[in-house]
Amino acid sequence: KQEVTQIPAALSVPEGENLVLNCSFTDSAIYNLQWFRQDPGKGLTSLLLIQSSQREQTSGRLNASLDKSSGRSTLYIAASQPGDSATYLCAVGGFQKLVFGTGTRLLVSP
Amino acid sequence: DTGVSQNPRHKITKRGQNVTFRCDPISEHNRLYWYRQTLGQGPEFLTYFQNEAQLEKSRLLSDRFSAERPKGSFSTLEIQRTEQGDSAMYLCASSLGQGTDNEQFFGPGTRLTVL
Numbered sequence: 001k002q003e004v005t006q007i008p009a010a011l012s013v014p015e016g017e018n019l020v021l022n023c024s025f026t027d028s029a030i031y032n033l034q035w036f037r038q039d040p041g042k043g044l045t046s047l048l049l050i051q052s053s054q055r056e057q058t059s060g061r062l063n064a065s066l067d068k069s070s071g072r073s074t075l076y077i078a079a080s081q082p083g084d085s086a087t088y089l090c091a092v093g094g095f096q097k098l099v100f101g102t103g104t105r106l107l108v109s110p
Numbered sequence: 111d112t113g114v115s116q117n118p119r120h121k122i123t124k125r126g127q128n129v130t131f132r133c134d135p136i137s138e139h140n141r142l143y144w145y146r147q148t149l150g151q152g153p154e155f156l157t158y159f160q161n162e163a164q165l166e167k168s169r170l171l172s173d174r175f176s177a178e179r180p181k182g183s184f185s186t187l188e189i190q191r192t193e194q195g196d197s198a199m200y201l202c203a204s205s206l207g208q209g210t211d212n213e214q215f216f217g218p219g220t221r222l223t224v225l
């Protein structure tokens with residue numbers, strides 16, 4: 001059974017800092033990995049999808065890496081802004097479904 | 111708006127009542143998923159459709175839950191005889207289903223409160 005863990009559970013940083021969110025998973029037989037953002041009481045916004053054959057994906061200030069053999073992914077956020085404050089969820093994709101971690105709650109203070 | 115839509119956005123009901131939620135996926139997406147999210151947790155998979163066929167159901171989906179996608183377009187999730195433990199955010203997602211490039215796009219969710 002796939003298990004996904006995200007560390008840290010919460011993170012508070014001042015504006016402008018670069019930061020790294022971590023995701024680990026127990027079964028390396030994955031199709032892909034998605035990073036999502038969730039604002040309080042809202043649905044999920046897809047940030048990045050990394051296919052199992054890829055090592056990283058970039059979108060703007062976001063960069064996500066994937067190391068299947070070690071069961072790890074990181075989400076790097078450059079030059080953080082208060083608008084980045086949200087919960088970030090990592091989800092590992094099997095053939096049909098996503099298995100989610102419990103998220104990292106990020107607060108970026110001005 | 112061409113994203114995934116869900117209705118209603120909020121539902122308050124009394125224990126024992128039946129409720130039904132609707133999801134409209136992104137047009138042309140052949141895969142549709144339902145997830146449930148409780149406070150402080152990540153979403154948990156409930157069920158999955160490819161076109162109109164329901165291909166997988168989680169053990170979380172007790173016999174009080176039923177989902178349909180009759181014409182391969184919108185889907186409904188019904189909960190019968192609701193219990194307080196059913197209180198959660200119910201999320202719908204859709205995708206094109208292109209192998210490892212199977213990016214799922216989520217709707218805004220339906221928040222259910224069972225009193």
